[in-house]
Amino acid sequence: MGRRRKAPQRLGGFTLLVVTCEHASNAVPRGASVLLKGAGSLLSTHRGWDRGAPPLARAMARRFNAPLFTGAATRLLIDLNRSLERGRAFSEFTRGLDPLARALLADRHWTPHRDAVTEEIGREVDAGGRVLHIGVHSFTPVLRGVRRNADVGLLYDPRRALEKSLCAAWLAALATAAPGLRCRKNYPYLGTSDGFTTTLRKRFPPDHYAGIELEVNQRLLRGGDTLDAALTRNLLGSLAQALRDEAQEVQGGPRPGR
Numbered sequence: 316m317g318r319r320r321k322a323p324q325r326l327g328g329f330t331l332l333v334v335t336c337e338h339a340s341n342a343v344p345r346g347a348s349v350l351l352k353g354a355g356s357l358l359s360t361h362r363g364w365d366r367g368a369p370p371l372a373r374a375m376a377r378r379f380n381a382p383l384f385t386g387a388a389t390r391l392l393i394d395l396n397r398s399l400e401r402g403r404a405f406s407e408f409t410r411g412l413d414p415l416a417r418a419l420l421a422d423r424h425w426t427p428h429r430d431a432v433t434e435e436i437g438r439e440v441d442a443g444g445r446v447l448h449i450g451v452h453s454f455t456p457v458l459r460g461v462r463r464n465a466d467v468g469l470l471y472d473p474r475r476a477l478e479k480s481l482c483a484a485w486l487a488a489l490a491t492a493a494p495g496l497r498c499r500k501n502y503p504y505l506g507t508s509d510g511f512t513t514t515l516r517k518r519f520p521p522d523h524y525a526g527i528e529l530e531v532n533q534r535l536l537r538g539g540d541t542l543d544a545a546l547t548r549n550l551l552g553s554l555a556q557a558l559r560d561e562a563q564e565v566q567g568g569p570r571p572g573r
């Protein structure tokens with residue numbers, strides 16, 4: 316790997332932020348409607364896409380001047396945030412397709428997203444940079460009758476120090492910015508479950524890649540499919556604060572004794 320470059324202050328100890336939104340769309344691509352003809356109203360639910368996640372991802376990319384990669388088709392076709400192993404990326408509508416048809420779906424929709432993001436991160440890591448990848452998602456307030464008791468979740472791998480410390484700093488900043496918000500670590504899913512960040516962690520070393528998933532409860536959506544403006548501001552402002560706090564850590568300022 317190349318020489319470490321000086322990190323821009325805006326991103327703390329990171330040299331690049333990459334924002335992704337795997338479940339940004341519930342569109343059914345031309346030619347795929349026959350596969351999803353039984354999906355009907357499922358398309359507009361959390362099974363079809365992550366309501367509220369795309370505008371949040373766009374706002375994050377704008378605020379931090381970050382490249383943004385979004386899914387363009389419903390995850391009922393193929394899920395960009397699941398691996399192809401053992402057919403995990405396929406839904407009940409596509410799992411039973413023959414291997415060639417599944418491979419075609421992967422070639423058309425899954426691989427281009429995965430490759431584009433991996434290449435963007437790879438270029439920066441190869442140049443000695445340190446990449447923060449944030450995957451933006453939303454979750455349904457009630458799943459199989461159980462009410463989720465959090466508003467925001469940050470998913471990460473607790474064994475990766477960069478991820479752990481940034482998430483702690485982000486949650487601390489959020490608690491100050493929005494004291495009423497219920498925020499949890501690795502909820503409603505574990506950051507180490509099958510997902511795009513989990514795949515990327517196998518590829519990029521912990522000092523050069525931090526993969527975090529931001530999960531927002533769809534209960535907080537206002538006016539259709541957009542998050543409350545104040546919440547969006549608080550989520551992004553607290554991330555900026557966390558990055559500033561982490562930058563001071565990296566620069567090794569005076570620390571309180573243990």
Ligand SMILES: [Zn+2]
Nearest residue numbers: 338365452453
């Ligand atoms: Zn999602």
